[in-house]
Amino acid sequence: MVCLYVDDLIYTGNNLPMIENFKKSMMLEFDMSDLGMMHYFLGLEVNQSVDGIFISQKKYVQDILDRFQMKNCNTMSTPMEKGLKLVKEPEGRKVDSTLYKQIVGSLMYLMATRPDVMHAMKAVGHLVGYTDSD
Template identity: 65%
Template sequence: MDDEITAIERNNTWELVDLPSGQQIIRVKWIYKTKLKENGEIDKYKARLVAKGHKQKKAGFKKCPHEHTLYVKAEDGKIIIEFDMSDLGLMHYFLGIEVKQVAAGTFISQKKYAQEILDIFGMKNCNGSNTPSEVGMKLEKDPRGKKIDSTYYKQIVGSLMDLTATRPDIMYAVSLISRYMEQPKEVHLLAAKRILRYLQGTIDFNVLCKQ
């Protein structure tokens, strides 16, 4: 909190004035967040002092046409407000994707998310598999097969779909089991669990994006 106040004062974020007649005070509040490392461990505790924006009025800041998350205040084409920026170093974690930058390129993975999936669906201590599906496997609707909880099955499929962003090796197997979400049978669940066991055996797999 002290660091946040210091940064606000250094950047001249506000100016203390008397409240104009007939105007209301825009109140502020503290927002607290725990920043995690890519392995899930606590990195730091962050605090931000923010204004309750729903009571603010439109000011002279304009959205940058090249970077839509950047707003600037300018007069005659010149930026009149500058802020100090912190160098956070190389990116390690972004939107749930773990990032590791090396000379050969950039490795991306979702190891932490894969571990969470295995834990959620009770496969944390399962035996690993070398392939995401059995060789020559052909899934069908299996109308006479044993019915299973479709909600549970959909949760597994959805979680695996989210993981395909960095695990293209499971894309085909996941697309197969996703065809039977309406009326899944036991054989479909076994196929889904085979993918989970494959994740267990390949938990450290990454995707390398070459320079």
């Protein structure tokens, strides 16, 4: 299996000689560097071991908390209160909707490794104008 994203090439398989042959042929054809086992890719942290391949986004979450100055916020064990229904308050205080859209957009990328936050992000995303097609 081969994945190409801009200038990053990731490959894997279950046939080590074939993988090595692929790597050699690609390096002969293109100016490439072998960075070894993958550790980070598109904000995903990758840990490969004999037990399997595990991904997380710990650094990405820390970057989001830093970017939006929320490093010291209160933690919650669940992403959304059970049964909570979010509604817009037309008479509510005006806020910077661009900032909230940036926060929601950043958090939506977490759904790659944290499907448990999907419902909460969809609910909040709907309030700031995100739709299923965004």
